[in-house]
Amino acid sequence: MTNPMYPRIFLIGYRGSGKTTVGRVLADRLGWSFVDADVLLEARAGKTIARIFAEDGEPAFRDLESKILAELAARAQHVIATGGGIILRPANRSLLHDSGLVAWLQVSPGLAWERMQADPTTRDRRPNLTPAGGLLEVQTVLTAREPLYREAAHAAFPAERSPELLAADILHVWNGGTTSRS
Numbered sequence: 001m002t003n004p005m006y007p008r009i010f011l012i013g014y015r016g017s018g019k020t021t022v023g024r025v026l027a028d029r030l031g032w033s034f035v036d037a038d039v040l041l042e043a044r045a046g047k048t049i050a051r052i053f054a055e056d057g058e059p060a061f062r063d064l065e066s067k068i069l070a071e072l073a074a075r076a077q078h079v080i081a082t083g084g085g086i087i088l089r090p091a092n093r094s095l096l097h098d099s100g101l102v103a104w105l106q107v108s109p110g111l112a113w114e115r116m117q118a119d120p121t122t123r124d125r126r127p128n129l130t131p132a133g134g135l136l137e138v139q140t141v142l143t144a145r146e147p148l149y150r151e152a153a154h155a156a157f158p159a160e161r162s163p164e165l166l167a168a169d170i171l172h173v174w175n176g177g178t179t180s181r182s
């Protein structure tokens, strides 16, 4: 399937919002490829994101993240799950918005934290972003980032819905349908 207005779809949102899960379902429905920017970044760096933060620092990670985004923003017919902090840099927000449909999976801090703790594939590979860590970190960081997700996104989707429903809703918007932006 093609839509010249949106040759690719980006999923943005906090950790645990469901970008990887929903992205896979969506790519399947479109007959597109799925790529997870965090996974690609770790493969390129040859180490986990936690190690990149510890050994090279967050700014080095953010540079790598922007580089990977520029590469992925040139791939057609891809559903792209981004890292939770991709919206921090203004240049990333513009690139996302101008390169494809940007779907924001909007999650509450409580649900994000619950899912982050329950997910063994990412739990130990991701660093804390603040000294506090835990639910307090999620509450603080997510609240601070809300306007940035909103700015980058074309549409917002409530992350507590099922992956199948979310994929169908995103597909509807990609096809030119409307949804409310909260």
Ligand SMILES: Nc1ncnc2c1ncn2[C@@H]1O[C@H](COP(=O)(O)OP(=O)(O)OP(=O)(O)O)[C@@H](O)[C@H]1O
Pocket (backbone or CB within 6 Å): 013, 014, 015, 016, 017, 018, 019, 020, 021, 022, 038, 081, 083, 084, 115, 116, 118, 119, 122, 159, 160, 161, 162, 163, 166
């Ligand atoms: N819509 C959903 N309904 C129920 N559970 C979900 C949903 N989306 C994701 N999950 C579960 O929540 C956990 C985190 O999901 P997922 O890895 O897709 O989130 P993510 O946004 O990609 O997170 P990260 O930024 O850490 O990669 C997984 O265990 C997944 O099975």
Ligand SMILES: O=C(O)C1=C[C@@H](O)[C@@H](O)[C@H](O)C1
Pocket (backbone or CB within 6 Å): 014, 015, 038, 049, 082, 083, 084, 085, 086, 126, 127, 129
């Ligand atoms: O929210 C963030 O800043 C991050 C989210 C993850 O997806 C990773 O990209 C990394 O752990 C940073």
Ligand SMILES: [Mg+2]
Pocket (backbone or CB within 6 Å): 019, 020, 021, 036, 038, 081
């Ligand atoms: Mg993911």
